[in-house]
Amino acid sequence: MTQREATDAEIARAEAAIGRRLNRPRYLEESAGHVGYLDALNPENDLREMLVFDLDENLKAFSRLDIDQLSHVQLRHWAKWAGGVDGVLERAEAIVSKYRELLRPANLAAFGVLLSGYAEESQFNAFLKSLGEK
Structure with missing residues (x-):
């Protein structure tokens, strides 16, 4: 797994999904591969x-x-x-x-x-x- 900073669009989607504003910066974990x-x-x-x-x-x-x-x-x-x-x-x-x-x-x-x-x-x-x- 790798970690990267979430884009503004990804943060906006997450905020819309949970219905509240999130603290910044936000980080996402992604699979680096298999x-x-x-x-x-x-x-x-x-x-x-x-x-x-x-x-x-x-x-x-x-x-x-x-x-x-x-x-x-x-x-x-x-x-x-x-x-x-x-x-x-x-x-x-x-x-x-x-x-x-x-x-x-x-x-x-x-x-x-x-x-x-x-x-x-x-x-x-x-x-x-x-x-x-x-």
Whole structure:
């Protein structure tokens, strides 16, 4: 949200709506824009945790096992884990899609209203340009 001083016309409309004179200056809050897909940043969408610490570590542990020596309980555990791998990969793919949408220049451009000065704006625009629209 950004704040700006209300114009005379906006103050006049507000006064007409409430039927009394308002103190001046009056300020309005406006939406600076909308940045979507911020939920990609939620902790449960941590790809490193999901792919490195879960899949990779379990794959390493599984590769060290002698399947012929496993108990029924152990086999059931690893069968259940292996059955969930496709779901984890599909979830990771969906999260990557969210990250791609989050990092689209058109999505991030709304942050531009928070900048002050030509140097910040130039840097931000160069950053957005480096992302490209692919």
